[in-house]
Amino acid sequence: MDPFSSDGELVNIHTAFIQSQYTSVLNDFNTSDFSSSNHLPVQVLQYRAQCALGQYDEVIGSISDSNAKSTPDLAAVRTYASYLRTGSAGAVKEAERLAEQHAENLTIQLLCSTILARSGNNEAALTLLSKHQGSLDAVALIIQIHLLSNRPDLAAKEAQSARSFAQDALLVNLAEAWVGMRKGGEEYQKAFYVFEELAQNPSSASAWSLVAQGVSELHLGRTEEANAAIESALGLEEGNADALANLVVLEKVVGRDGAEALSRLQKVDKEHEVLRGMDEKREAFKTACEKYNPKF
Amino acid sequence: MASTQPMLTKFESKSSRAKGIAFHPKRPWILVSLHSSTIQLWDYRMGTLIDRFEEHDGPVRGVDFHKTQPLFVSGGDDYKIKVWSYQTRRCLFTLNGHLDYVRTVFFHHELPWILSASDDQTIRIWNWQNRSLICTMTGHNHYAMCAQFHPKEDLIVSASLDQSVRVWDISGLRKKHSAPTSVSFEDQMARANQNQADMFGNTDAVVKFVLEGHDRGVNWVAFHPTLPLIVSAGDDRLVKLWRMSETKAWEVDTCRGHFQNASACLFHPHQDLILSVGEDKTIRVWDLNKRTSVQSFKRENDRFWVIAAHPEINLFAAGHDNGVMVFKLERERPASAVHQNQLFFITKDKHVRSYDFQKNVESPSMLSLKKLGSAWTPPRTLSYNPAERSVLVTTPADSGSYELVNLPKDASGAVEPTNVLRGNGNAAVFVARNRFAVFNQTNQQIDIKDLTNSTTKTIKPPHGTTDMVYGGPGCLLLVTATHVYQYDIQQKKQLAELAVAGVKYVVWSGDGLHAALLSKHNVTIVNKALEQVSTLHETIRIKSATWDDAGVLLYSTLNHIKYTLMNGDNGIVRTLEHTFYLVRVKGRSVYCLDRAAKPKVLTIDPTEYRFKLALVKRHYDEMLNIIKTSSLVGQSIISYLQKKGYPEIALQFVQDPQTRFELAVECGNLDVAVEMAKQLDRPKLWQRLSTEALAHGNHQIVEMTYQKLRNFDKLSFLYLTTGDQEKLQRMAKIAEHRGDMTSRFQNALYLSDVQNRIDMFKEVDQYPLAYLTAKAHGLDDQCQEILEASGMTEDQVNLPKLGKPVQPPQTIVPTHNANWPTKSAGASSFEKALMADGDETIAPEANGYGEEDLLADEEAPQNGFAAEDGEDDDAAAGWDMGDDAIPDAEAEDFVDVGAETSGGAGSSEADLWTRNSPLAADHAAAGSFDSAMNLLNRQIGAVNFAPLEERFLEIYAASRTFLPANPGMPPLINFIRRTVDETDSRKILPLIPRDLESIQAIELTTGKNAMKANKLDEGLPHFRRALHYLMVNAVSSPSQVSEAQAAIHTAAQYIIAMSVELERRKIVGGSADISGLDEAKRKRALALSAYFTVPEMEAQHQTLALFSAMNFASRNKQLGTALGFANALIEKGTNVKFKETARKTKATAERSPTDALDIEFDSFNQFDLCAASFTPIYAGDASVACPFDGSKFLPEWKGKVCKVCGVCEVGKVGSGLRLRV
Incomplete structure (x- = not known):
């Protein structure tokens, strides 16, 4: 079950995140307002929002080594932030290590595959993402990687299967729009509407x-x-x-x-x-x- | 508030004055009794007169159907009450007793009683079973105008011209007649004197209440179906409402409005309304609770006399001076919308509900729309927005208005909506998740609104638009009386139009590819581009339609559900008792809403249309499946198949041998034909079979048929032709046996059996012939025998000259052993499949075979097409073959894409561009600068690319956008196309910025302006840029290509002209007087000045050049040349002042037209100017040209970069610039 699905309490912050309203993700949501099981996902989302806003140092600074050790999610976030900051090879190595150890962890899947894909290793990124359990974020990422490697056919297939289980979810619409932008023709107009x-x-x-x-x-x-x-x-x-x-x-x-x-x-x-x-x-x-x- | 709306008239008849009306409770029939003594029985649905009953003498005022029996009753001015059977179409009996006109007659709802009111002031009850009068009610002291039974209780209400309304209690009468206990003497007494008071002075019917309040006579009175209410209408023009309790009755209120006598009135059967009609020619509808007028309809000329209501459905009939009209008060089509598996609809009490097609459950009410429009007007349409979960409802009330309401999350009862957005409009429909369109008919305007109800866009629909419906994504369909238009909201333009008259509803198929346009009697199927696919006509009204998932349209008429395939084939699916509005088909279930807006599921048998669809689509295995599993029989399907050219399939359905034979012959299935012929064994059939078999080359069957027909001659000939000697011999035997000499002779001939022939001739005493035969074959002993037998000698016989005996040819190939190669017909693959199936040998093989066979048929053309495509591809690959070499690696790359199945990166769209186009611009856009340069080099000999760097990069930069997607990931790169609508990867091409039009508008214009402003050094770069833009560009049409070529030529000519003039100015340093310069320079300057006039420029610029050259020449004593320029200026000049100067110059120059210096310029000799050296190149001189702009150069410039465009190599031969794919 996707914790970000429409009935979870994370839906608002997640929607804000995928709508790229990063400041809203950081300012309008407070970890303590969520049930304890959701603290970590919220925190991760907020760290990712900070990354998206370019505040890499803050993210790296706020995750201690011990935290990173005990929680793979945070380790992934830290690696992600440091990769985005410098694009270092060390971060890629670390991502590969994390991907190997915690392949079932969604955060790791998302962040490490991003690093892998950006470092040009699309295959590894896709392998890692393929382990996701119905996560639309993962699907969106898969679709983007397919598109980046000029495989709109695979992307469309992925979007279609996501459509079948997530119906009209925003991310599905967006992903379809991304695919549509590649296909063109009538799809442009549809993407435009989205x-x-x-x-x-x-x-x-x-x-x-x-x-x-x-x-x-x-x-x-x-x-x-x-x-x-x-x-x-x-x-x-x-x-x-x-x-x-x-x-x-x-x-x-x-x-x-x-x-x-x-x-x-x-x-x-x-x-x-x-x-x-x-x-x-x-x-x-x-x-x-x-x-x-x-x-x- | 009273409103006058157009009436929803369903039926109208023309006749003499209609006095009485009755609806049949079940059938769509209405009885009308006329002033002319006729009673008519109409089918108001079909509009046909079913019957006429003419036995009354004089006007017939009252008429009524029996609720259950096939009877009706009538009462007339002949004092008679007649009971009729409409089955036997006869009057069964007549009840006599009234002493004056009979005004009304009614059946009791359960007892066998008839109630009549008469001008004899009595009201009578009759038993129609024993045809006796059982009660006479007296008390009214004027004509009794109307009397009716209470629908449930033992009450009667009557109206009279004595201004009173009376309520009668008839429970006594009922007791007496419904309790067949032991019959006492008193009872018998009572029954004997039925209509008399009993011995205590009581009657069976007693007056319960006398209602006084009308101050003129009362014409009509009626009970409310459920409430203790009475309504009456009188000559005082009032309609009065009365209420009663157990003990008393009183007047409640009066409805004022009729301005002439009110003739009749009644309560609406299930709404809180009163309807009344009057001699003021109006029908009025009143609110029962407020007693205010709700609606009124007026007829021009006809006074109304009577009104009746259908007991169940929303139909009324009113009789007037010239006939009857059947009408309804409101549209019954429930507003509804289907989204995926949900139906949203509005119930009669204006609640929004949904229905789940999967679970087959109806939700509780979700929303109440009570406040929408007026109380008595139901909403017209409903549009559902799944993204917002909101509905858009329109109502015709208040001359058209709409409401936008959000549905609650879960249905929890009919809550009042919050946040309702309203507006005026006749139609409103969602066009996007966050947009809806509102059409206003009065000001003919469509507003596109966002969800806050503010207008974002306004559209002017075509003139006379009457309705607007959803028209596919981003589109609307606009309906006028004669046309339907498809309108794109985004582009704000009309995309298509189709002439279809009177479209009322549009139903889109689930996949959005087709739509059905429904008008009153027509269904037109169109595709999403509004092109007509098929159309059909129905004689009766079409109510609704819905699409099957397979693309079959099911539609409902008043009494049928029918289907139509895309090709227009249609048929009946089932009959309907009532009107239904179809909303969805799923399998065998048709979901629909009935008139009460209740969801209903009807079961249908889709076999027939599925079968036909399978046939049309050539899904043979599905057909096979249908044939096997369902009992699809009937003449219609057979004739359908035959008509469609599938006799072999029809054959599968037929049992009747005769038909089977016919079909088998038609489809060439001889085996079946033989089988059937054997069964029937009729000569005619054998005859046909023989012809058919002969045509097939199946001589074995031919043989059999000839045998059957005992056609010996033909049989023999057949054996001869097939070389069957043995049988021929048998034929000979048979002939001998039959004693048929001709036949014997023939067979003997066929067999070349000389002896037999001789014997035969002898037998028939034809000795000369026998002798001749023998002689011819050299059988001398035989001759001798014959001569002896006839007693003649050889010398007596005078013989003609004999040739050699002819021998029939010998059999070489025993063709009789097997049939000739037969006609390929025989069993179709379909039959094979079917037969194999019947043999219980499992179908797959056979099916597979059958399919293959059929596919082969279908694929053949496809293959052909594919091959053509291949050629196309080749052609594409071979663009500019020979002179441009697109790197082969790319081609391979492209091929790989197709082969790839998964994993690995594909080729980007940019790569496709390079494949799709031979245009340098497209290659530049793809970033393949290398191949772009290569192309330019081959096409126009481009060698110096430095000036094109910015152009290349500009095109490249304009070719791709950056779409941010997931955070942390690089943006998605998409490629901007100039072929926006194209999705075929072989046709997509990139957008090239700076199109021809903009170059003409900007660079060329600016350059020319600079020329005019005499800022030549500024103008030059503009023209150069124009050349560079044009060099790397793309246009869309051949005419644009020539336009571009013209632009290139113009720019080049201006560049040359400007360069020449600039060169001159460099020499003279800006002063007009060149006397200070040495002669060579003077000469050169003068020559250049003259050359300035040579390049082709616009007339006004030419004028400038001529003017300047003329002045320069005359100033420097070159009067001869100046005269030439002056003449040219006078002839071609565009400037009046310049012309004036020219004339003066001419006058001066003509005095001594000689030049001081001899320059190389002859205005009478055509020449081109070398664009590098600015010297003349006369016709016939050797020259080279720039392959791009065509400017001429002296041969010494060959191989160098063109001075005009600065890019191409002079003298190089190219294939020519390609600007269009």
Whole structure:
């Protein structure tokens, strides 16, 4: 049984988490309000929220060695935070170790597989996640890994099976929308509805959902609406890297140079895919040019 | 509040004045008694007149059906009461006794009594079993206009023109007639004097109450079906409500409104309403509790005389001057919505309930919508939003309004809703989880609203829109009187339209792929793009429809549930007693709501339509299964199969040998045909069989049929042709035996049996022929014998010249041993499967075989298609084959994707782009710069890519978005497509920023503006950029391709022009006077000035060039050239002032049209300008060109980068720029 299912007491904090309302996860929920069996999951969620907000040091600092030793969940969180901070190989090793020892632990499954997947070991991540017991978070992660490795067919299959046991759960909708964004055609519109519903509802809106809405509109060719959504995402969260990255894309799509967005992004996240991709491609362009010897 | 709504009229008849009406309690029949002495029996559902009864003399005022027996009673102005049987269509007997017009007649609900009221001031009770009068009630002192039994108690109420209403107690009468105990003398006495007072002065019927209050005559009176209430209508135009207790009765209230005599009134059978009609031509509906008018309907010309209510269903009939109308007060279709396994519906008391199809349970009420609309108007539609668990309900009250209500979490009784959002609208439907559409008919507007009821979007529907329903995801269907439109809310545009008249309801299939448009008499099936799939017509009203999971539409009419397949084949599933509104089909169960909004489950037999569906879809094993397991018989299915061209399948259903024979012949199943022919053994059949078998080449059967037919000639010939010597000999024997000489001769011929022929001729005394035969075959001793026998000598015989005897051919192959290769018909695979099954040899093999066979049929074209696809693929792979080399590795990669089953990474969409397109832009978008450059190199000889770097990166950057998904994970990269609607991986292509239109609008326009503003150095880069954008781009149509080519040409020409002028300015340094320069430079400057006019530019820019060249030339004493420019300017110029100057210059120049310096420019000689050296290239001179922009160069520039575009190699031959896939 998924402790985050709609009838558990974790549902609100979990929903807030998957809607990327991280500050709400941290501020609106108090561990002591939950029954004792749920203390740990709440704490883990809050640590993950802190990680998502980039507060890695705080997370690492608040988990002592002894805690990490006694509770594998916390150990996973600490490893996760330190991986996200530096991307160290040691963290990957640690994740592999944890995955081996506590493969049945959901937190470990989620966090370690994230580390594994990010370090390029999709196979291991999927193997670890495949041990989940009906967790939608795990399913969502599996779907994302499949999509990242360009296997929308497997992702769709996974989403479909999740749909059969979790019906209309938010994560299932989201995961389907992610798959739909890859499939395209009518699916764009469907994905848009999912994102829009989240983004336009004040209680569920977040920069993240607005970005998602904007992206889906971009794919639908509605650039003006996409711009509005991304701008309002930036209004919520000035330095949202994904919003800026997509703003760069949008600017390019409409034929502007997007230099301003690019420099903003550079300030926020030097390592972002867009920038990395552009740099790589610039190099690739130079290399490709070398084949030709123009005479003037 | 009274409202005047259009009446829900179900039936209308035209006749003379209708005075009496009665509903049949069960059947859809109505009796109408007319002023013209006729009684009509109508089927109001079908609108047909069933019968007429004409025995009364003069008007018939009262009429009534018996509740259970096939009887009815009538009373007329001939003082007679007649009892009729509508089965035998005869008047059974007549009750005489009244002394004046009979006004009303009614049967008692359980006793065999008839109650009549008459102008003779009496009310009488008759026993129709022994046809006697049992009671006469006197007391009214004017015409008794109406008298009715109480539906339960022993009471009668009567109305009279004496202005009173009387209630009579008839319990005494009942006692007397229903207690057949020992009959005392007194009883006998009493019975003998039935209608007299008994010996104590009491009658069997005593007046209980006299109700006085009307101040004119009372025309009608009626009891309430359950409450102790009475309603009466009088000539004082009032409808009065009375109440009674055990001991007294009193007037409760008066309904005022009729402005002419009120003729009749009654209580609604199950709602708190009173209905009355009057000579003011109105029907009025009153609230029983408030005595206020609820509704009123007016007829133009006809006074109403009578009203009647159906005892059970919501139907009323009113008689007027010109006939009868049957109507209902409210729509009975319960508002409902189906979501997955749940039905949500609104009950008659306006409670929202749900019904679970899986558990077959109805929930308790969840919500009360009492306050929605007006009290007497039921909601019209219900739309359910599963995400919000809310409902949207519309009601026609208040000229259309809707309410948005949240359903409570669990059903706990009819709670009053909280947080209700309301608005005006005729239709409202959810279009998304958080949006609904509201249609307002009066101002013809659709508002898209969010869940807070605020409008987010407004749409103008097509003119004359009458209704709006859900139209698929994100769409609406807009219904007008003649058309249905599909409208996309997001795109705000109409997607499709279809001409279908009068659509009332739309039912979507479960998978959302099809919809049924229901109008009054038609069902039109459309697909989700609103394209018509099939349509059918019903003669009677279509009420509702629902889809089977297999794509069969079940629909209900007034009396049937029917089905229709996608191809339009339809049929009856079952009959219906009452109207039902179908909501769901599951297996053998049809879920529906009845008129009382109660969920019902009807059982149906889906075999027939499943069978037909299987047939249409060619699911033969399913058909087989159906044939085996169910008893599907009947002429209809056989003729259906025959009609559809499946006689061999029909054969399986038929027992009758004759039909079987016919079918077997039709499908070429000779074995069965033979079997049946043997059973029937009729020559005609054998005849047909022989023809058929011959056509099949089955000569064994042919032989048998000929034998049966005793057709010896044909038989012999058959044996001859099949080479069956043995049988031929037997035939010869038979012929001999039969003594048939012709036949014998023929057989002998076939057998080349000379002896036999000679013998035969001799036998028939044809000696000359016998001799001839013998002679021909050289049988001289035989000849001799014949000559001797006929007593002649050889010399007497005069012989013609004899040829050699002809021998019939010898049998080489014994074809008679086996049939010829027969026609392939024979047993179909279906039959094989069936037969194998019948043999108890287990089906799988046979089935498998059968399937294979059929599949082969179906697959063949598919295979063909696949092969074509393959070719397509090849063609795709071979795009620009020969001159562009897409790295092969990618192709392999692509192939791998298909082969992969699980695990491992797939290829990204970007890879697909490179496969799908020969466009450099698409390759750049995919990030495959290498292949993009390769393509450009092959197509237009591009070599210097540095100027394209930004363009490549821009396209690349615009090709992918970053969708954040799980926290901690990198964002999902998705690829933006220009083919937004495409999902076929072989057709998807990336979005390329800066389309042709924007380049024309921005770069070209800015460049030209710079030209106009004389800012040439600023304009130049714009045109260059335009060239670079166009070089790496994609367009969608051939016309755009040529447009793009034109744009490239324009940009190139401007670049050349501007470069020439800039070059000149460099030489002269900006001053107009060049006298200070050396001659070479002067010459060059003058030449360049002239060349400026050469490139093709827009007329106004050309004018500028000409003007500047003319001035420059005339200023520098080049009057000859200046004259040429002046002439050109006058001819082509666009600027009036310039023309003026030109004329002056011309005038000056014409005086001495000579040039000071000889420059290389001849305005009469066409030439191109070398784009690098700015020198003329005359026609016929050697030149090279840029493969991209087409600008010309002197041969010495070959192999260098084009000065115009800065990218391509001059003189290189390319395959040409591809801009379109």
